[in-house]
Amino acid sequence: MHDIRAIRENPAAFDAALSRRGLSPVAPAILALDESRRACILAAETAQADQNRASREVGAAKARGDDAEFERLRALVADKKAEVARLTEEAKLRDAELFDVLIGLPNLPADDVPDGQDESANVEIRRWGTPREFGFQPLEHYDIPAARVGMDFATAGKLSGTRFVVLTGAMARLQRALAQFMLDLHVEEHGLSEAWTPVLVKPEMMMGTGQLPKFGEDSYQTTNGWWLVPTAEVTLTNFVNGDVLDDATLPRRHVAHTQCFRSEAGSAGRDTSGMLRQHQFEKVEMVSITRPEDSDEEHRAMTRHAETVLERLGLPYRTVVLCAGDMGAGARRTHDLEVWLPGQGTYREISSVSTCGDFQARRMNARYKPADGGKPRFVHTLNGSGLAVGRTLIAVLENGQEEDGSVTLPEVLRPYLRGATRITPEGTFA
Structure with missing residues (x-):
C-alpha cells in the first residue's frame, strides 16, 4: 500500500x-x-x-x-x-x-535494486561451495533408488491428483529431520522466536501481506471464506496487524514451520516431475518486524541466516539480487538463494528473502511508538524462507547420491536420524 x-x-x-x-x-x-x-x-x-x-x-x-x-x-x-x-x-x-x-499496485523497488524485467537481469553477489564432480551421470531426485522407494507420486495422484507426493519411511523422516534442524538453528543460534500458527486465515490477513486482492488465483480459498496460507509469512507478519507497538519490543523476529498451499496457477507445464513444484509443501519461514532505520541491516542478517542453513548442510549455492521486474509485488529488495542440483545441472531457487519497507505495514496499519516521542510510525516488515523443506530434501538427495543408488547424508543431520550416515539403495537408513 x-x-x-x-x-x-x-x-x-x-x-x-x-x-x-x-x-x-x-x-x-x-x-x-x-x-x-x-x-x-x-x-x-x-x-x-x-x-x-x-x-x-x-x-x-x-x-x-x-x-x-x-x-x-x-x-x-x-x-x-x-x-x-x-x-x-x-x-x-x-x-x-x-x-x-x-x-493493487506493487511496492516500489529500492534504489540499489538492479534494473531489468526478468531473471536474466538478476545479479549474483556471492557463491559458496564447489559443485561435486561425479564419476557417473547424477540423477534427479525422483530417479535416485534410495529416494524412489519412499517417494510415492502414484498414491498421491490417487489421493489428490498431480503435484502432490506421499513420503514414507526414510524420506518422511529425512524431511522431518531437515525441518527440525532448521528450526533449532534459527532459534538457538540466530535468536528467532519459534511459533506454531494456523494455516487457515481470514481474507484481511491475506490482504495485509499482499496476496489479495491481485494474486488470489495463486492460493486456495475454503467454502466458508478462509484462505489456506501460501507461506507462514501471512500469519507471522500479521501478528502485528492493527497494533501500535512499543519501540522497546523491536525488532521482533519469528520463525515457523508450516504446511503451505499454492495453486501454481502461473506455472502450467513447469517442473511437473518430482517434488520441485507442489501444491502442498513445507517451509520454515522467517519474519522480522523492525524500525525503518534497521530494516536494511535486518535484510542482510536474514539472508545470512538462510545461507547458514545451506552451508551447514554442505550444499553449494549462490545468492542473487533480483532485478526490479523479477521481484514479488510486495518486495522493495529480494535476495534469492539458489542451490546446486546436480540432477538438473543448474542452480534452483530454495529461498527468497525480502524487505518490504512499510508497504505491508500500511496495509495492516501496523505502527510503533518511537522512543524519543512523536507520532506513531509504520514498522518495516521482512520475510524469508529458511528454507523450503521439500527443495532442501531434493538438494540433499541429489548432492549426496552415490553410484550404487545410495545417498550419503550431511553430518549435521545425524543427531536427528539416530546416527544414520546414509540411505541405502533399498531406501533404509544405515
Missing part, C-alpha cells in the same frame, strides 16, 4: 519507480481520483456548515414571528442535509476507488 501524500509530493518519482517494474504511469489518474475525493469532502464540509448555520437561524426566525424566513430556513436545512448525505456518499465512493487502485 502506498502513501498518497508521497504521490502528491512527487508523482514523477512514483511513476519512474513503477516503470522499473514495467508498469505504465498511474500517478495522474491517482491524483485525479484523490482531487475528486478531496473536493467531495470539502463540499460536504461546506454544506454541513451551511446546514448548521441555517439550523441556528431557524429558531431566531420563529421567535420573531417571521414565518416566511422560518419556512425558507427550514427548507434550506433539509436541502443541505440531503446535500451533505449525497456528497459524503460520493466521497466514500471516490475513497473506495482510490483504495482499489493503490491496493
Whole structure:
C-alpha cells in the first residue's frame, strides 16, 4: 500500500519507480481520483456548515414571528442535509476507488535494486561451495533408488491428483529431520522466536501481506471464506496487524514451520516431475518486524541466516539480487538463494528473502511508538524462507547420491536420524 501524500509530493518519482517494474504511469489518474475525493469532502464540509448555520437561524426566525424566513430556513436545512448525505456518499465512493487502485499496485523497488524485467537481469553477489564432480551421470531426485522407494507420486495422484507426493519411511523422516534442524538453528543460534500458527486465515490477513486482492488465483480459498496460507509469512507478519507497538519490543523476529498451499496457477507445464513444484509443501519461514532505520541491516542478517542453513548442510549455492521486474509485488529488495542440483545441472531457487519497507505495514496499519516521542510510525516488515523443506530434501538427495543408488547424508543431520550416515539403495537408513 502506498502513501498518497508521497504521490502528491512527487508523482514523477512514483511513476519512474513503477516503470522499473514495467508498469505504465498511474500517478495522474491517482491524483485525479484523490482531487475528486478531496473536493467531495470539502463540499460536504461546506454544506454541513451551511446546514448548521441555517439550523441556528431557524429558531431566531420563529421567535420573531417571521414565518416566511422560518419556512425558507427550514427548507434550506433539509436541502443541505440531503446535500451533505449525497456528497459524503460520493466521497466514500471516490475513497473506495482510490483504495482499489493503490491496493493493487506493487511496492516500489529500492534504489540499489538492479534494473531489468526478468531473471536474466538478476545479479549474483556471492557463491559458496564447489559443485561435486561425479564419476557417473547424477540423477534427479525422483530417479535416485534410495529416494524412489519412499517417494510415492502414484498414491498421491490417487489421493489428490498431480503435484502432490506421499513420503514414507526414510524420506518422511529425512524431511522431518531437515525441518527440525532448521528450526533449532534459527532459534538457538540466530535468536528467532519459534511459533506454531494456523494455516487457515481470514481474507484481511491475506490482504495485509499482499496476496489479495491481485494474486488470489495463486492460493486456495475454503467454502466458508478462509484462505489456506501460501507461506507462514501471512500469519507471522500479521501478528502485528492493527497494533501500535512499543519501540522497546523491536525488532521482533519469528520463525515457523508450516504446511503451505499454492495453486501454481502461473506455472502450467513447469517442473511437473518430482517434488520441485507442489501444491502442498513445507517451509520454515522467517519474519522480522523492525524500525525503518534497521530494516536494511535486518535484510542482510536474514539472508545470512538462510545461507547458514545451506552451508551447514554442505550444499553449494549462490545468492542473487533480483532485478526490479523479477521481484514479488510486495518486495522493495529480494535476495534469492539458489542451490546446486546436480540432477538438473543448474542452480534452483530454495529461498527468497525480502524487505518490504512499510508497504505491508500500511496495509495492516501496523505502527510503533518511537522512543524519543512523536507520532506513531509504520514498522518495516521482512520475510524469508529458511528454507523450503521439500527443495532442501531434493538438494540433499541429489548432492549426496552415490553410484550404487545410495545417498550419503550431511553430518549435521545425524543427531536427528539416530546416527544414520546414509540411505541405502533399498531406501533404509544405515
